[in-house]
Amino acid sequence: MKTKTSPILILILALLLSGSGLAQERQPLRLSLEDCIAKALKNNLNVAVEQMNPELADISITRAKEMFLPRFELGYGSDHQETPSYWWLQGQGTSLNKMWDYGLSIVEAVPTGASVSLSLQSYKSDTNQAFQLINPRYGSTLRLDFSQPLLKDFGPKIARRQVLLAENNLDISQLQLRSTMMDTVYLVQEAYWNYVFAIENYDVKKQSLQLGRDLLNKSRKEVEFGQLAPIEVLSAESIVASRDADLIQAEGLIARSEEVLKSIINLAAEGDSRLMKVVPIDKPEYKEMPVGFDQAFKDAMERRPDLKVLQKSIEAKDLNLSVARNQTLPALDLKLSYWSPGLGGDRLLYLNDDPFAGVIVGKQPGSPGDALKDALKFRYSNWNVGLTLSIPLSTFTTKADLTYAKMDLGQSQVRLKSLEQQVALDVSDAVRTIETNAKRVEAYRVARDLAEKSLDAEEKKLKVGLSTNYFVLDFQEKLANARSAEVKAKIDYILSVERLERARGLSLDKQTIKIEGSD
Numbered sequence: 408m409k410t411k412t413s414p415i416l417i418l419i420l421a422l423l424l425s426g427s428g429l430a431q432e433r434q435p436l437r438l439s440l441e442d443c444i445a446k447a448l449k450n451n452l453n454v455a456v457e458q459m460n461p462e463l464a465d466i467s468i469t470r471a472k473e474m475f476l477p478r479f480e481l482g483y484g485s486d487h488q489e490t491p492s493y494w495w496l497q498g499q500g501t502s503l504n505k506m507w508d509y510g511l512s513i514v515e516a517v518p519t520g521a522s523v524s525l526s527l528q529s530y531k532s533d534t535n536q537a538f539q540l541i542n543p544r545y546g547s548t549l550r551l552d553f554s555q556p557l558l559k560d561f562g563p564k565i566a567r568r569q570v571l572l573a574e575n576n577l578d579i580s581q582l583q584l585r586s587t588m589m590d591t592v593y594l595v596q597e598a599y600w601n602y603v604f605a606i607e608n609y610d611v612k613k614q615s616l617q618l619g620r621d622l623l624n625k626s627r628k629e630v631e632f633g634q635l636a637p638i639e640v641l642s643a644e645s646i647v648a649s650r651d652a653d654l655i656q657a658e659g660l661i662a663r664s665e666e667v668l669k670s671i672i673n674l675a676a677e678g679d680s681r682l683m684k685v686v687p688i689d690k691p692e693y694k695e696m697p698v699g700f701d702q703a704f705k706d707a708m709e710r711r712p713d714l715k716v717l718q719k720s721i722e723a724k725d726l727n728l729s730v731a732r733n734q735t736l737p738a739l740d741l742k743l744s745y746w747s748p749g750l751g752g753d754r755l756l757y758l759n760d761d762p763f764a765g766v767i768v769g770k771q772p773g774s775p776g777d778a779l780k781d782a783l784k785f786r787y788s789n790w791n792v793g794l795t796l797s798i799p800l801s802t803f804t805t806k807a808d809l810t811y812a813k814m815d816l817g818q819s820q821v822r823l824k825s826l827e828q829q830v831a832l833d834v835s836d837a838v839r840t841i842e843t844n845a846k847r848v849e850a851y852r853v854a855r856d857l858a859e860k861s862l863d864a865e866e867k868k869l870k871v872g873l874s875t876n877y878f879v880l881d882f883q884e885k886l887a888n889a890r891s892a893e894v895k896a897k898i899d900y901i902l903s904v905e906r907l908e909r910a911r912g913l914s915l916d917k918q919t920i921k922i923e924g925s926d
Contacts, residue, residue, distance in 0.1 A: 438688065457583060519563060837903065
């Protein structure tokens with residue numbers, strides 16, 4: 408006997424399964440502040456962009472250093488010339504000359520601005536002209552050349568300018584990455600604690616609304632029994648409606664704060680964040696932190712990335728000034744050369760050893776190896792030393808470059824002084840804000856404690872008929888505001904401490920976050 412499955416039962420099961428799947432999909436994501444910071448540094452797009460810059464700068468250093476690597480060169484040439492004979496030494500008919508040359512050399516730039524080359528050049532010459540002693544003729548020359556600027560373009564700083572600038576850019580890119588990460592960490596802290604406040608504020612509003620509703624229900628019963636005037640109910644209803652509106656607004660603030668936090672940590676990079684509920688698990692706790700302007704300002708001057716970036720920029724512009732000043736000098740170059748030639752080939756034998764007779768009776772065979780051996784054995788030593796002085800007739804462009812470099816450096820130095828003043832102001836404001844918020848936390852704690860006692864006293868007076876619903880509702884409102892203000896003061900204090908850490912340049916150190924490749 409077959410059992411038929413009811414379509415209604417199938418539909419119910421499908422709804423239950425989809426409901427359980429949806430519930431599982433919407434499982435809240437419980438995150439601490441540390442979790443959010445880790446996700447932001449992993450997923451945030453601004454951080455991802457800045458992380459690429461040190462890698463690009465490192466590639467630029469490698470490219471700049473390439474100019475000091477040895478360079479290997481090979482050369483080959485062939486020359487064929489046919490010309491009609493026009494004097495008696497060439498003989499009659501067509502003059503034919505053939506030349507093949509080939510060579511190799513190693514060239515290297517030296518960080519002092521010098522250039523060194525070692526070369527081996529060889530050739531083969533063949534001709535039909537008369538009166539030749541060796542034909543075909545082979546030649547080889549081993550040569551060492553050294554050239555060193557003594558004024559213009561002299562020195563490691565000038566020669567290694569591109570390398571130094573590339574290394575400077577690497578430091579700047581790492582500092583800018585650090586600055587971006589510090590800003591991101593603070594944005595996460597701000598968004599996280601604002602989200603926590605929105606939740607805490609919602610709970611306070613919800614509790615206040617519940618107290619109002621309880622009092623309203625109590626008032627309605629008292630009106631039914633004739634113990635209270637109907638006007639008291641209207642007053643309570645008005646206040647409850649107002650608190651209901653406040654609760655709706657607080658709920659909207661939660662949604663907005665959650666979206667801001669999701670956006671900063673880029674939760675979408677880990678999946679669909681729209682259906683994911685983020686629940687912060689850290690609570691705002693007041694921990695008094697001793698602060699002093701002098702130590703905080705000293706830390707800021709040593710650790711602030713924006714200060715270091717400007718200081719690195721000044722180093723680069725100081726280098727540009729040195730280069731511009733060097734380019735105004737005349738060029739005085741020292742050149743040293745040493746070379747060893749070698750010769751080989753078929754030696755022609757003339758009748759009666761008289762080449763003028765032009766009668767060749769034989770030859771002694773030779774080879775290119777003979778010329779190479781002579782060159783490598785340094786049988787014939789040759790050297791040359793020289794100085795070349797070059798004085799430009801006009802230095803208008805170089806002087807303009809020097810003036811620009813001086814003004815550019817001076818402008819950056821003024822910017823640095825201005826930034827140092829701003830750093831002092833940032834630290835001073837941060838220290839003052841911490842001190843102010845610490846006093847606010849204590850003041851609002853006292854205010855909340857007094858509001859609780861006042862409400863308790865007013866409720867007792869209401870029970871014995873010495874007060875009205877209006878006053879009780881008013882004290883409830885004051886207590887709710889005091890609780891929200893206390894939470895807000897705690898969060899403001901926490902954020903003011905984090906602002907001081909950022910002003911000091913220690914945000915990442917506090918979170919034990921290290922950047923690979925940086926100090």
